[in-house]
Amino acid sequence: MSGQTIDVPLERGIPAHLLPPSWKTSVTAWLAEDTPSFDYGGFVVGDAPREATLWGKSAGIIAGRPFFDEVFTQCGCTVEWYAEEGAQLDLSSHGKKQKVATVRGPVRGILLGERVALNTLARCSGIASQSKLLVDKLREAGYEGILAGTRKTTPGFRLVEKYGMLVGGADAHRMDLSTMVMLKDNHVWSRGSITDAVRAAKAVAGFSVKIEVEVQSEDEADEAIAAGADVVMLDNFTGDGVKVAAKSLRQKWQGKKSFLLEVSGGLREDNVGAYVCHDIDIISTSAIHQGVGYVDFSLKIEH
Numbered sequence: 001m002s003g004q005t006i007d008v009p010l011e012r013g014i015p016a017h018l019l020p021p022s023w024k025t026s027v028t029a030w031l032a033e034d035t036p037s038f039d040y041g042g043f044v045v046g047d048a049p050r051e052a053t054l055w056g057k058s059a060g061i062i063a064g065r066p067f068f069d070e071v072f073t074q075c076g077c078t079v080e081w082y083a084e085e086g087a088q089l090d091l092s093s094h095g096k097k098q099k100v101a102t103v104r105g106p107v108r109g110i111l112l113g114e115r116v117a118l119n120t121l122a123r124c125s126g127i128a129s130q131s132k133l134l135v136d137k138l139r140e141a142g143y144e145g146i147l148a149g150t151r152k153t154t155p156g157f158r159l160v161e162k163y164g165m166l167v168g169g170a171d172a173h174r175m176d177l178s179t180m181v182m183l184k185d186n187h188v189w190s191r192g193s194i195t196d197a198v199r200a201a202k203a204v205a206g207f208s209v210k211i212e213v214e215v216q217s218e219d220e221a222d223e224a225i226a227a228g229a230d231v232v233m234l235d236n237f238t239g240d241g242v243k244v245a246a247k248s249l250r251q252k253w254q255g256k257k258s259f260l261l262e263v264s265g266g267l268r269e270d271n272v273g274a275y276v277c278h279d280i281d282i283i284s285t286s287a288i289h290q291g292v293g294y295v296d297f298s299l300k301i302e303h
Contacts, residue, residue: 071117232262263277
């Protein structure tokens with residue numbers, strides 16, 4: 001490997017500190033979508049104080065506590081947790097379900113927030129669980145580099161999905177088009193060449209923004225490296241093709257250029273092992289967040 005990637009475990013509690021001040025307005029929008037006018041069910045139950053238990057009902061990692069908390073804060077409720085962010089649900093020790101938290105507040109508020117909070121927690125936990133599963137698989141195969149998610153996220157829900165990746169031990173990759181310049185095939189074709197595209201990007205991105213170039217061959221990788229790309233993505237290579245190209249590029253440019261090598265394109269749990277290579281710094285995939293399963297939770301009012 002290039003020596004530029006370091007696997008640093010994410011300390012518990014840190015993910016929530018990453019969230020920007022604006023994220024709470026998303027929660028407000030979720031609640032507004034779910035109750036755009038009258039709360040008929042709320043009229044039925046009233047605002048008597050009650051307690052509800054959050055149960056974890058399937059295997060996985062708990063992720064998304066800040067979003068769950070904020071939903072109920074905006075509904076006038078409080079949440080007491082019995083499991084940390086990133087903790088594994090242990091159904092074997094607790095029967096078929098595990099008590100994860102207690103929500104207290106006016107019954108109307110509990111029911112207002114119930115579905116929004118559960119949906120967010122279930123989705124975020126599912127992504128964290130799949131991320132950890134793939135990270136563990138890669139570590140078992142001897143890979144020491146970074147597993148990263150992609151930008152193939154749900155519009156309006158990216159922050160939650162990227163947060164789940166981090167809790168699961170994966171890298172969030174770039175958050176948006178402004179975070180890093182990624183020159184894909186369409187950019188190169190539109191500009192005319194990799195060299196021209198990188199030169200144009202450097203002219204406006206300055207020293208603080210990394211430039212990544214997607215390539216389809218070793219020759220294109222050489223052009224990207226020569227042009228000054230910080231990251232070169234080997235896209236849609238075969239496992240053997242990645243190993244050959246990565247080794248060749250490392251040897252060819254050793255002591256001349258500093259760059260990271262990324263591999264991407266159709267990588268999943270059942271085929272990623274073939275791409276494990278010490279010359280690759282980053283393995284990126286949408287398989288840890290796109291179309292993954294949910295962790296099952298339920299919220300039951302005590303009676």
